[in-house]
Amino acid sequence: MNENQSIDQQSVASPQRRRFVSAASATAAGLAIAPGVMLYEVAHGRPEDQRASSAVRWGMMVDATKCASGCNDCVTACSTENGWTPVAESKHPKQAPQWIRKLELQDPLTQRETNLPMMCQHCAEPPCVDVCPTGASFKRADGIVLVNRHTCIGCRYCMMACPYKARSLVHEHLNDTQKPDVPRGIGCVESCTFCVQKVDRGDGTTACVEACTAAGHNALVFGDLNDPESEISQRLRELPTKQVRADLNLNLGVRYHGI
Amino acid sequence: MSKMRGRPGWLTGLMLSAVLAVAGLSAAHAGAPKPVIEKAVKGEQCVEDTDYMRRNHMKLLDHHRDKTVIEGVRTKQHSLKGCIDCHASAKTGSVAAAKENFCVSCHTYAAVKIDCFDCHSTKPESSSALHSTTSDAADYRHKLAARTKTGLSVQELVGAPR
């Protein structure tokens, strides 16, 4: 009986198992063949009427050892997604906003070079939030540090206070060239938003991370620092990382490996 | 100085201001052109009554913007983007480009200056996300498409709205 049943089960299971095997191998093949596919973290697509919550803490890991000199993919992606003019094309480069920039570091003793992108570090204890007189500079519940341009008066105190020179003032009229998803305007201060418009609609990633991954460099990872199973948390457990200006004890959302 | 006889000074002043006020008001009624409010391109009706909107749209927007920016609530109903989606002019694609476009026409008539569009795009989402106004964006997309090894489309890669 058991044998019969097991044979029956085997014969019944066989097409299922075939389906399973074929599906599994297709997935494995897909993952193996397409290294540039983004893994959308579906778990973090938030319904539109739900507030951002402190259960999530967005963060980024930068692997400076994988960051190439002369590569500007992250900067280009950010400027395209968020609608700011890249500095090379700006008529007033010193007054041009730069939400993210590539830093070239060199050790004067060994001439060894390190490259990395620098952007708003989304500190857990942001000095820019402390000094803003109107509270326009604020930290959202999920850790993203933003400028509320409805209340920003353009005093630039946050720019004086930021230890990472992350903030920029918009010096001139933008003449309706803004992206509809990314309002930004004259006289207000701005900085990297961790592509909050993408994060909120469930993309689970930022433009710079997307571009770096698509190009195959894989130097940037974005994700939920509070989720121990997220890719970023796993990577942070594998690799030693540091915070820039760690002595300031700001508990940054951006961690660097290779500095 | 001796007081002049007849009508006291204050009465003269009062009569004069009354005359001027009436003249001014009637001139206003006669002269100012009413706003040309373009009909919305999408949808049958607004999310609220027209009368309610006339009086309260600013309160709705004020409240909603705080919820969106500070709390991250992105419901579409009372959002500025929601308004622009329906009310953008068929001709200019915008709510503020030309003087008969939706927001600008009333606000100019009422002489209430708004600074929304110092920061916000006046055009609905789909128009600029896919067809970028800047050449570098188009160039970037082609660069990205050339580099990527995936089967995903360019639009999906750069996170264009679904």
Place this chain on the structure above:
Amino acid sequence: MASITFREVEGSSLKYWLLFGALGLFVLFGALSWNYMHHHGHVVTGMDNQIVWGLPHVFAVFLIVAASGALNVASIASVFNKPMYKPLAPLSAILALALMLGGLLVLVLDLGRSDRLIVAMTHFNFKSMFTWNVFLYSGFFGLVGVYLWTMLDRNVKSYSKAAGTAAFIWRLVLTTGTGSLFGFLIARELYGTAMLAPMFIVMSFAYGLAIYLMVLAAAYAWTGRPLGDAVMLRLKSLLAVFVAAVLYFVVVYHMTNLYFTKLHSVQAFVLRDGGIFTNLFWVGQILIGCVIPLVILLTGLGRQRSWIMIACALIILGGMAQMYVTIIGAQAYPLDMFPGLMEKSSFFDGEVHSYTPSMPELFLGLGGVAVALLMTTFAIKVLRLLPASLDDATVAKLEH
């Protein structure tokens, strides 16, 4: 008690109207500059994303610091009960109000969104020193206004001491707040120190008194009223003490910084390699602002009125230089995000940032100065702020 007659200035000479007109012209230029900057955005200024606070802030902070210091003479009269200072007190109070108004106007009109002042006055972040400043500055106007009233209105004269004490404490808190604007910033190497608050207090004493002395001497000279040497000599000795104190604080600040190896390169920038900043520090702040005035005020030269005026003018110029070095110099030196490594980027990391002030910024700042002087001129004319005579005989009677 000896009676001092306070009298407004009667009649309006041609010179008065010329002064009024000249100051008014600078106020107009300031307003036009603001309009230009507000319409086109800060792209028309020399400020950028590296030097975010420029010449307008130099003027504004200088005027605000001087405003608080200008109240000193009145404080010495009411709080410390020195009879000789009592007739000098009303002018001190009005000058404090006027300088504060001028400084605040420049600060507020330089905002990226100066049309949003209502937002600034209705949204508060109590961890921000700027928010505290909104209350401190408004309170300053209120308290000094009340204080001035107790000096002018005989019915409330008995409250003068209380009002004066309140104003005195308030202005100490206010200037501490102004210094702390910079002192609380950990990001920049030349800031983030508790030294800045008391340094600003002492600087306010010096700059405020220097401006007061010049305004006093000018007011008396131009209205033909006698101003005796007794007043001038007492005030100039006080000024010398204040300038010496400023020099002390500057020396201690830099000597302490020089002791830390990690601050050697930024100190070398300020003291040796900074080009314009180094020149402004040594020649402007130290030589013109402190050393030469001290020499003038402490030697026989200081007994001559013209030399006292020269010393005051030099102190004011030195004060502006100090503000320039403190505010702009500290921004010119790049942030040290990776100590020990050389940095380079498209955002000008790792390199000294240059700054060229633009005309709109200059005229906005001068407009603030003009507003302050215009208000003072007008107040002296119409209010009973100036004693009819401050000759030695009148002053001597006060001491008894």
